[in-house]
Amino acid sequence: MRIWDQFVEYLSDPATWTGPGSFWTRLYDHVWVSVTATIIGFLLVFPLALYLGHIRRGSQAATAVVNIGRAIPSFGILAIAFLIIVEVGIGGVRTPWSVLIALIALAAPPIFTNTIAGIQSVQPATIEAARGMGLTEREVLMDIELPMAMPLLMEGVRIAFVQVIATATLGALVAWGGLGRYIIDGFAVRDNGEILFGALAVGLLAIVAEAAFSKIQRAVTPKGLKVVR
Amino acid sequence: MNLVLGQADQLIDWAWVERNMSQIIDRTWEHLTLTGVSVGIGLVLSIALTVVVLRWRWTYAAITGFTGLLYTIPSLALFALLVPFTGLSATTAIIALTSYTLLILIRNIVAGIDGVPAAVKEAADGMGYTPRARFWRMEVPLALPVIVAGIRIATVTTVGLVTVTAVIGLGGYGFFILRGLNTFFWTQLIVGVVLSVVLATILDLILIGLQRVLSPWARGKV
Numbered sequence: 001m002r003i004w005d006q007f008v009e010y011l012s013d014p015a016t017w018t019g020p021g022s023f024w025t026r027l028y029d030h031v032w033v034s035v036t037a038t039i040i041g042f043l044l045v046f047p048l049a050l051y052l053g054h055i056r057r058g059s060q061a062a063t064a065v066v067n068i069g070r071a072i073p074s075f076g077i078l079a080i081a082f083l084i085i086v087e088v089g090i091g092g093v094r095t096p097w098s099v100l101i102a103l104i105a106l107a108a109p110p111i112f113t114n115t116i117a118g119i120q121s122v123q124p125a126t127i128e129a130a131r132g133m134g135l136t137e138r139e140v141l142m143d144i145e146l147p148m149a150m151p152l153l154m155e156g157v158r159i160a161f162v163q164v165i166a167t168a169t170l171g172a173l174v175a176w177g178g179l180g181r182y183i184i185d186g187f188a189v190r191d192n193g194e195i196l197f198g199a200l201a202v203g204l205l206a207i208v209a210e211a212a213f214s215k216i217q218r219a220v221t222p223k224g225l226k227v228v229r
Numbered sequence: 230m231n232l233v234l235g236q237a238d239q240l241i242d243w244a245w246v247e248r249n250m251s252q253i254i255d256r257t258w259e260h261l262t263l264t265g266v267s268v269g270i271g272l273v274l275s276i277a278l279t280v281v282v283l284r285w286r287w288t289y290a291a292i293t294g295f296t297g298l299l300y301t302i303p304s305l306a307l308f309a310l311l312v313p314f315t316g317l318s319a320t321t322a323i324i325a326l327t328s329y330t331l332l333i334l335i336r337n338i339v340a341g342i343d344g345v346p347a348a349v350k351e352a353a354d355g356m357g358y359t360p361r362a363r364f365w366r367m368e369v370p371l372a373l374p375v376i377v378a379g380i381r382i383a384t385v386t387t388v389g390l391v392t393v394t395a396v397i398g399l400g401g402y403g404f405f406i407l408r409g410l411n412t413f414f415w416t417q418l419i420v421g422v423v424l425s426v427v428l429a430t431i432l433d434l435i436l437i438g439l440q441r442v443l444s445p446w447a448r449g450k451v
Contacts, residue, residue, distance in 0.1 A: 003313045003314070006313075067385075070385050070389065070429075071385055071389065071426045071430060072389070072426055073388075073392040073393075073403070073406070073422065073426075075389075075393050075395075075403060075406055076392060076406050076421065076422035076425060079406050079409065079410045079421075080418065080419075080422065082410060083409070083410070083413060162301060166303030166305075166306075169303045169305045169306060170393070173407070173410065180305055183305055183306065183308075183309040183396075184396065186309070187309075187312070192313035195313055196309070196310065196313055198306070199307070199309035199310040200306075200310070202303050202305065202309075203302045203306045203307075203310065206301050206302055206303055207298065207301055207302070210301045
């Protein structure tokens, strides 16, 4: 089959694995920018979400954030970030800045929403009991609400991270590297081998990230909340 | 260096919008068709798969596992996976877009049917409904709000994803986003993004309206 031959040919080309455009460089760029964006997005919204969750406010804001976030295409966010960076002129066109900014904007909403939802999912009776036992507000938040919110919170981080990995692929459209390069370059030169290579690399990365987060999610869930299987 | 905020009057070149009105209308139609066909096929497939799940419960984990896997694959990668086989075509776009709707739709349809209170089913049995009549006249109508909620999420998500099909030569409003990006032209970019958001919002409102018409007893709750 021709497509298969092209794929094998691309795999066995040494240029795929060494040099500046190698798989490892692009994988590193892709993962690096995704992890950084998720961490920054987390740091930006987590304190506010924690506070809003604790005072039992902001669930409407959280719902609105989800709905609006879903309606704005992530491709559009990336494109807007790119043009802004070009206008402001930070170090030329080929910088990770526009990708990083767009990805932070995409990572923040699910983390915000799920943190609030997680904390508010704690039964009021549980919190009353904790207060009755003499826990301070700080202890209620850190020892009761936060651990019990962990499963939903990590779910939010997982959704954010997987979405960030996916959108980082589009970074190739704004002249950035990452694994999306294979797909966009492959489209440009009509090389099915390169296209398939990129598709598999990106697909596998997303699946691995998702699986890894499911593990983390289970690990940070307090014993008493774990679903017995 | 141009300052973004300093040129707000130039951000939207209305003359461009007027000149390109016919193209904007064409792209609207393309965006609507890709969304409608994908969600439509997704809905038919999801209903079929839900029938399987309701009959053989053990298939649920396998079906959500597989559709979840599809959902995880980034859109650009899924297009790229299909292009060597189906080319830069609407077929490629629709296969990929449809596969993203499945997880959302199946989960909501099954959750909707599962959410029908046991007491209601017993009452239906007591009134002499056959299992088939009970399903269509009690369970499906009562599950509709949850099902329509799923269709809303699937539709709004698909409207956003259609923009990415610009890279395979389609795109609907995504065409303007990609063009604006490549030519550093704000007007085109903003027209693409804003119209996409507007379209998603309008379709969402239509579905909310549909939900209210179909389940009058639930008004005021949603």
